[in-house]
Amino acid sequence: MTTAVPPAVAGLLPTANPVGLIAPDGTRTGCDDPSLPDVDILRELYRGMVVGRRLDAQCTALTKQGRLAVYPSSRGQEACEVGAVLALRDQDWLFPTYRDSVAVLQRGVDPVEALSLLRGDWHCGYDPYRHRVAPQCTPLATNALHAVGLACAAVLKGEDTVALVLLGDGATSEGDTSEALNVAGVRRAPVVFLVQNNGYAISVPLAKQTAAPALAYRGVGYGLPSVLVDGNDAAAVHAVVRAAVDRAATGGGPTLIEALTYRVEPHTNADDAGRYRDEAEVAYWLQRDPIVRLGAYLRTTGALDPAAQAAIEAEAEAAAADLRARTAEDAPLDVDDLFAFVYADAPPTLLAQRALLHAELADGEAGG
Amino acid sequence: MTTAVPPAVAGLLPTANPVGLIAPDGTRTGCDDPSLPDVDILRELYRGMVVGRRLDAQCTALTKQGRLAVYPSSRGQEACEVGAVLALRDQDWLFPTYRDSVAVLQRGVDPVEALSLLRGDWHCGYDPYRHRVAPQCTPLATNALHAVGLACAAVLKGEDTVALVLLGDGATSEGDTSEALNVAGVRRAPVVFLVQNNGYAISVPLAKQTAAPALAYRGVGYGLPSVLVDGNDAAAVHAVVRAAVDRAATGGGPTLIEALTYRVEPHTNADDAGRYRDEAEVAYWLQRDPIVRLGAYLRTTGALDPAAQAAIEAEAEAAAADLRARTAEDAPLDVDDLFAFVYADAPPTLLAQRALLHAELADGEAGG
């Protein structure tokens, strides 16, 4: 049974099945809307995913060596991390979460700067203005409102800027996500909401998170056109995000995209996923790996020869080695930073507290 | 153009046009699903609306005489206030807002107790357990979560209780509303969300509140079946709320209902609606008055003769006179109430503060 809905509503609903361009086995699906990205883009997607995954694995390794305080891996979600970011233009902004280090790196942020938070060095190690990447956000869903605000300001200033915000499936339950969708709808803000539905919020599976037929159905209630996409298909993710960015940039307003993917690793290195999920489920998703799939398609179509493949892998290894080397030593930290940025000008109380700390440190040195 | 959607989704979408059983001119619409309530119920609805409107007018009058601190009128919204409450069973709970005094009275709360808040006497003048009516809620949308919690507890305790929460159109923009819909969906809580879309949140019209095709489309994104109803048609409101209560009571879970209605008066007596809306708009809605409409239907069908009509009007006048009389004097207030209910047992500091106040009052009496 199917039901007819008015056109104004139908235009906001996602398709019943996720948009997919390349099937898990690397063959082309029947879908032509959106159309498959150019082969150059497909190769870039592949390269970004391979390098991203290698760096992600390196980060997990660094936690074991005590070089990172904690690391939330995005292994298995590379199609989203890379596909979405490659769909942005230079003037656009990215609003990532704690899980989206690969997206941040794909955007060009230096890995050592990007990892400052997770090394325990400083909360945000990069200048957000440099690559137009907001600080990786921990309080869930709060970044959605920042993205909407930034996008609204762009419109008010007459600038052509689109904001892409990344959210998890769990984050969609927070009031801030809904408020952001609603405000974006009302103001037709040039913002793209990409929900990476990776099946879990720490230990809580989607079925305990929401009774929605799909998270993409949340858009219609706020007036947003919504897309459901295969989140392990980098070509598809790139295409739908790109279309949403284009629409936003041309005054078409916001889009909600739900990408179906999977968190292959535990929530973070500190988590014990065995407590709440089966290996069989993980195995199922490993069959749908985004890198394997795009690689197969590229090889079959002759777009990726062994030399190119080797070059990409070498690049990934080099990036990992560089990261390893550059995080082998503790970065020098300046205790004055504790006080320097709380206000534009430190008030007298903070200067006094800084002096107290200096005195203590001097004592400590003198004493020890 | 129409589009086909999967049945799991279609079952959650509202009808394109609002459900209506009795047209503005008092004639029966073609709609038979839901069916028209029995004539006894229709008469009760009519009686409740006439009495409710009279008391509402009395309250507005009391603000002019300084007997009420403030009054948010629900004039024009009686079909919702009365229709919804008459759909509840004794064991069900009502979670009203500041605007829903008529609903509270319809539920059986003594008017003087109900008006304590708006008289400035005490925050809640009635015992919520007596008629299963939560305190009228001012922080918008927060009551939605209370209703969900109460309903969840009923399920956990194995009790057959449904919670009905009243919300305004503006309140739907608050994160708490979305969180409540989501949790209700996940837990299949026996709760009915009735949004009285009266066109405005103080001065802000719906078009600035949301870009949704209708607020009822918010349900699908949280897995809730949703209904759009003519909120000035008491028969229709009663029927859809009743159906939702029945469904909730039999394990069918929550429902979201949007009732299209209009706030005929300013936001409160202190508001100046002339700043933000046209008289023409008000006039349009006066043509769709819920009382006139149901009265016409009842008279045409012979269910309301002049004697019955006169009796209802006399009852309304008597209720208003009683309210006037009982609010003519200031209720005696006990300053000890300031300290008595903050904790189950007042801690020493509060006892000391109470003693201080007593001493001051004694001094004041001695001195003056």
Next chain:
Amino acid sequence: MTGVLERRAEGSAGPTPPVTMAGALNAALADSLAADDRVVVFGEDVGVLGGVFRVTDGLARRFGENRVFDTPLAESAIVGTAIGMAMNGLVPVVEMQFDAFAYPAFEQVVSHLAKMRNRTRGSVQLPIVIRIPYGGGIGGVEHHSDSSEAYYTATPGLRVVTPGTPADAYRLLRQAISCPDPVVFLEPKRRYWAKETTSLSVDGPGIDRAVIRRSGRDVTLITYGGTVATALDTAEAAGGEGWDVEVVDLRSLAPFDDATVTESVRRTGRAVVVHEAPSFGGYGAEVVARLTEQCFHHLEAPILRVAGFDIPYPPPKLEQHHLPSVDRILDAIARLQWDDRPEVGRA
């Protein structure tokens, strides 16, 4: 207020007597909007209605919907989008309709507004002003009379200011809007309609300074916002009891102007802190604690607090018992151990 607005030349700061605090705030917003293109004003009902207290009256008409606009009803969204706008170069001035209705925005305020500059080592600054009508005394029903300053002053990274007079309302709001730090701007509701004959000017004490509103030798009353007038009335009345009372208006609750206040307290040797928020855990505790630490050997008596009771804000008909009154402050002054007062050893 529209009158005030129209009488004033744009950006000028000439005399406009007499002006209400609401009028002064309106003028400050208008002048800031006129002076700086980056300033935008938004919130619930601030557009065509002009705000429930009419503080934004006429601004949408004068500056257009791109500068002054209504938002959907969602306070977290108001603050959260303001943060995004500020990241993109705007200077948002947002209104929370009443201070209990700012609570939904608490996470955005505490976890982002207060921390963004620090988080990004100064790269991202958020020159946002959050205007919050605060306090009671207007006969408001539940949730319309909270004093929530303690929540904000306990949060490093925020400035918290509140005016006690119309002239200061104008000055402080303009200073807040041009301040690079986020500012929680508390507007004492019950002073909105208090009039003052004054010329509105941004010049004068800076955003972080307390001022001595009345000089006196015997005791310092330290207060802010809605109770500045009460303290001044108390000072008048105290003259009759033979006490010469100094009144300090803090203006900036955070950061605190230690220099001005300790100078006064060391001089008088006695102090009472007055505010209408509950005493327990209230902002007055910080004032007492830091002044006691800095002025201990100058004190003849412990610094006392006259504050609201430790209860939720009462309903209208009982609020007069809760609010600090002249009598209650005089009683506190009387408890400052005058009999024991040693005439030696005072500064």
Next chain:
Amino acid sequence: MTGVLERRAEGSAGPTPPVTMAGALNAALADSLAADDRVVVFGEDVGVLGGVFRVTDGLARRFGENRVFDTPLAESAIVGTAIGMAMNGLVPVVEMQFDAFAYPAFEQVVSHLAKMRNRTRGSVQLPIVIRIPYGGGIGGVEHHSDSSEAYYTATPGLRVVTPGTPADAYRLLRQAISCPDPVVFLEPKRRYWAKETTSLSVDGPGIDRAVIRRSGRDVTLITYGGTVATALDTAEAAGGEGWDVEVVDLRSLAPFDDATVTESVRRTGRAVVVHEAPSFGGYGAEVVARLTEQCFHHLEAPILRVAGFDIPYPPPKLEQHHLPSVDRILDAIARLQWDDRPEVGRA
């Protein structure tokens, strides 16, 4: 912890040496669930995972999904639905995953949880416990180490308690769950794995009492939660300097146990308040203000505070500079004007 749980007979309170604070909390939840059908435990990841700190480990398995369950990821919803459940006769014990993540629930906490009993003249009581892991010292990245007690202690109608030891964690949590008032229960994260050889019992000091953890003659250290152990270490170290230090563990931050604490401070004549939240506007200010008012003539020196700096919580690699250390507390004790100490006139 599963071990602890399984070793204990239901409802019994026999010896279980040695127990961690997390284990003691787990036992308190288990015993409360077993003792009272109305108790339900819910929050993010508290079900099959057992909470990110494993405090609810094994409870879902033992008591079933109707008693212990995961919620959608929405803190306002957790507190808001808890309120509705309590209205309907349940006793919800909810977990906020980290204390910065309790902020989305702030409106529900302040506007409803704290006020419902007062609003309804006692008709509706909300015997809800909000468990919040609080404080730093565990190397947590931003937002994982806040100390937010000042927000709750400034809110009349809430009880705020925090344990300093495993035995007290068990006792206080069971007392909190049977208390008719809403309780904000702060769990000092960095003490979760601290072990104590003790028997777990609900008997002992009541929910509103401070306790003297160590007696001393010269100075009183007043603290709670995560810094109780630091204060005890300081007391040990101070012996070497010739100071006999008393340590008061407040346990109940609100209401405050004036009787116990003023008795100590009057006796020693000197006091330092220690907590890790920022000093400015922090809870310690209330402690200083009320003790100074009540003990002024017994004080040899102003009561000092050793607290976090007035900054957002620092990143892991800098947190040791921010947290009150033994040395910093000793320095504060040294500043208590011992040289001037008059030997006459002390109680």
